[in-house]
Amino acid sequence: MSAIHIPVLRLGQTYRSLDTIKFNVSGQPLEISVANSGLIRRDLQQLAKSGEALRAIPCETLVGYMEKAAELYLHGHLPWGDGERLQSPADYVAALSQLTGLPHSLGRSNMGKVHAAMSNIRAVISGLTRGMPLELFDRGFVRQNGLDVNFFAETNSLGVLLPSNSPGVNSLWLPALVMKIPVVLKPGREDPLTPFRLIQAMIAAGFPPAAFGFYPTTHDGGDTLLFGTGRAIAFGNDTTLKKYAPYRHINVHGSGRSKIVIGDDFAADWPKHLDVIVNSIAANGGRSCINCSSVLIGKNRDTLADALARKLAAIEPLPRDHPDATLCSFANPKSAKAIDERLEEFLQVPGAVDLTAKYRNGPRLVEAHGQTFLRPTLIVCDDLNHPLANTEYGFPFASVLQVPQAQMIGQIGESLVVSAFTRDQAWSIDLMTSTNIERLNLGPYSTMRVQWEQPHEGNLFEFLYRRRALQGDLVAV
Amino acid sequence: MSSKLTPPQAQSALDAWTRKMIAWHFSPATGCDYWLKWAKTAGWDPRKEIKCFADIAKKFPHFDDDVLRTEQPERFVPKAYAKRPYNVFETGGTTGMPKQRVGWDDYKTDYEEYSDHYGPDFFPKGNWLMVGPTGPRRLRLAVEHLANYRGDSCYFVDLDPRFVKRLIGMGDMAMARKYQEHVIDQAATILRHRKITNMFTTPRLLENLAERMSLVKAGLKGVFVGGTTMTPQYVRFVVEEVLENKINFAPTYGNTLMGLAISKKLTKADNYSLTYYAPQPRATLRIVHPDNPAELVNYGDYGRVELTTMTKEFFVPRFLERDEAIRRPPCSEFPWDGVGDVRPFQSLTKTIIEGVY
Numbered sequence: 001m002s003a004i005h006i007p008v009l010r011l012g013q014t015y016r017s018l019d020t021i022k023f024n025v026s027g028q029p030l031e032i033s034v035a036n037s038g039l040i041r042r043d044l045q046q047l048a049k050s051g052e053a054l055r056a057i058p059c060e061t062l063v064g065y066m067e068k069a070a071e072l073y074l075h076g077h078l079p080w081g082d083g084e085r086l087q088s089p090a091d092y093v094a095a096l097s098q099l100t101g102l103p104h105s106l107g108r109s110n111m112g113k114v115h116a117a118m119s120n121i122r123a124v125i126s127g128l129t130r131g132m133p134l135e136l137f138d139r140g141f142v143r144q145n146g147l148d149v150n151f152f153a154e155t156n157s158l159g160v161l162l163p164s165n166s167p168g169v170n171s172l173w174l175p176a177l178v179m180k181i182p183v184v185l186k187p188g189r190e191d192p193l194t195p196f197r198l199i200q201a202m203i204a205a206g207f208p209p210a211a212f213g214f215y216p217t218t219h220d221g222g223d224t225l226l227f228g229t230g231r232a233i234a235f236g237n238d239t240t241l242k243k244y245a246p247y248r249h250i251n252v253h254g255s256g257r258s259k260i261v262i263g264d265d266f267a268a269d270w271p272k273h274l275d276v277i278v279n280s281i282a283a284n285g286g287r288s289c290i291n292c293s294s295v296l297i298g299k300n301r302d303t304l305a306d307a308l309a310r311k312l313a314a315i316e317p318l319p320r321d322h323p324d325a326t327l328c329s330f331a332n333p334k335s336a337k338a339i340d341e342r343l344e345e346f347l348q349v350p351g352a353v354d355l356t357a358k359y360r361n362g363p364r365l366v367e368a369h370g371q372t373f374l375r376p377t378l379i380v381c382d383d384l385n386h387p388l389a390n391t392e393y394g395f396p397f398a399s400v401l402q403v404p405q406a407q408m409i410g411q412i413g414e415s416l417v418v419s420a421f422t423r424d425q426a427w428s429i430d431l432m433t434s435t436n437i438e439r440l441n442l443g444p445y446s447t448m449r450v451q452w453e454q455p456h457e458g459n460l461f462e463f464l465y466r467r468r469a470l471q472g473d474l475v476a477v
Numbered sequence: 478m479s480s481k482l483t484p485p486q487a488q489s490a491l492d493a494w495t496r497k498m499i500a501w502h503f504s505p506a507t508g509c510d511y512w513l514k515w516a517k518t519a520g521w522d523p524r525k526e527i528k529c530f531a532d533i534a535k536k537f538p539h540f541d542d543d544v545l546r547t548e549q550p551e552r553f554v555p556k557a558y559a560k561r562p563y564n565v566f567e568t569g570g571t572t573g574m575p576k577q578r579v580g581w582d583d584y585k586t587d588y589e590e591y592s593d594h595y596g597p598d599f600f601p602k603g604n605w606l607m608v609g610p611t612g613p614r615r616l617r618l619a620v621e622h623l624a625n626y627r628g629d630s631c632y633f634v635d636l637d638p639r640f641v642k643r644l645i646g647m648g649d650m651a652m653a654r655k656y657q658e659h660v661i662d663q664a665a666t667i668l669r670h671r672k673i674t675n676m677f678t679t680p681r682l683l684e685n686l687a688e689r690m691s692l693v694k695a696g697l698k699g700v701f702v703g704g705t706t707m708t709p710q711y712v713r714f715v716v717e718e719v720l721e722n723k724i725n726f727a728p729t730y731g732n733t734l735m736g737l738a739i740s741k742k743l744t745k746a747d748n749y750s751l752t753y754y755a756p757q758p759r760a761t762l763r764i765v766h767p768d769n770p771a772e773l774v775n776y777g778d779y780g781r782v783e784l785t786t787m788t789k790e791f792f793v794p795r796f797l798e799r800d801e802a803i804r805r806p807p808c809s810e811f812p813w814d815g816v817g818d819v820r821p822f823q824s825l826t827k828t829i830i831e832g833v834y
Contacts, residue, residue: 017710018708018709018710018713018748018749019708019709019710019711034710036708036710036711036714038681038684038688038711038714038715038718038719039714039718041684041688042684042687042688042718045688223650227650227654243648246651247651
């Protein structure tokens, strides 16, 4: 059987590269074309045409396309690659699982998340623009509450360096297309499938092929993409963050270091919310940057930690296609081993105990069902300066600390999501005015919670568009 | 440089050349101080024990090019050249003392042979432009000699690769890009205002230049490149898109120690995979096992590139390059082994700053 070949998409043209990455998926070969950086640079010079193709379509129509694409992505048979063969949703989930270690169950739930982001695109766009009508993207101008409002695109494209850890992150770039900004994507090495399937669904729904650049490429190609687009998003770790931090046009998503902070008014009631905390730590295999990696409580640390450790230790590795599988395997077993060794090294530093060790059924690092897993790990830490206290790894991992409520905001550092279990009004205001929290959930909610009308990991509209002061009374649009 | 010899005839010619060069470099009347003293210390006389090229691999250790940094260049001057001032050419280097070699006419010979390989249709008569490292490198003199040898003149735009490597090492990618733009600005200006027919540059600069303008419309007919790894995909990209399938393309592999290896003319069967052939017998490339460099790898396998240079000016036995390549068989143009799809040694297992210019 000939290999399935996922090509480069050059803003409307498919292209087979002579450089390829080869995988084997369910016994059939899968090749991914790899673009050289010069090829990407040449294509980026054509982005004006891509923008024109999107601008020719009314925004309302694009919204309709996105809603249709949502159904195609979730249910449709879409091109696997550049050949005739079609990929069913089950094919996609199975292949995704094999390449990334994500169990089928989580693959399907991620499909659901992305589908929801697409089918709720009106709410998403409305949330990003604070309710401005869609015609803003057709005319650049709307009248809102008697005020003329003019926005203009600050970029001709959005470049995105995608990760492989979780397909759900693809929902972040989708609204750009409805805002008439072409996208230029570098898929993660292990997950070219999700962005390719999304693009195929969107093209089938009516989006112009010229609006999509899809470039599996090297680090050099990734840099080309980041520096060749007017606005870009990069996912990565702290090193990525440091590398791209000086560049204002690049929005870097590093480690999330998301947290649950339990106010004094909830500190005695933690048993009622134990499942929410477990969900925050372990949902999606612990792979998301919005997974909770630290729990802070003013008192009752040890009883809370013990209960959490028992619950987390009960999560066992299961085969990828098991309906109850929630733990992800590592596509690269060496990564799992390195993380395990690092944790053991840090556990030698006084002030931290792995509470799950005494409850789990064997070592943290385990070979099971032909894969390599790290079992969930809960660490009790004495203070936030311990190397395991405020960090995250790509599996269910969290620390529990006892910190006085009054000191929590000052100590948590940069946190992507904070779920604050509190009804304390004064503290809620302090949390809302703090500068180190990107997304704040007030109440006993999982850090994984998504509300479509709220911006996610920064406001994409404000990243892509800028408001211009518009004065005078001769607006002729 | 291409040869009408059969592979056995080419081997005989290499063996005869080896005996001649060993006699030259290890004779007190003609050899240089460095190799004569080396032979005394080694305790054997190469003139007696080296009978053919294969003996070099059996008898000589690998050349340590660090001596080109630590020893004074005068030590490498053959007595026969003692009365002629020499050129000093430097290799790579970023900080500290660079490696240097002495030379007189080798670069002319290398580039004349190279020029003779390509007819007037490949590099038609007209001005040349070199965009790349000039400074202490022999490339600058060599390219000008190539142009002059063909009856043409050459314009130059300099690029300092040591500065680029330093910027990248410091993580200052923004400044590295600005410097690259500065170089390309100058090259584009020359191309727009002067009649340029042929060009030498590095692959990366070539593609950058083509992002500014159509090189076909700029009047280029022939392009000669060297410098960095070119995968088959990269070659295809250059041929199809950068050169628009209309400009003759001559990729080369070379350095200050070797000279210039020419790439075999690409056929459809090559699928853009390049194979270079050393200017044998003056320089010979072997592809050896990385863990046992005494042994050649099989045809079709990757191994480390080993260079032996034997000219009257310079002797370098068994130098292990920082590159690996596929061992390829002789072809109709070159009756000796070639090296294919060259890339930095162990590039699949370590990070290397390459292709910076």
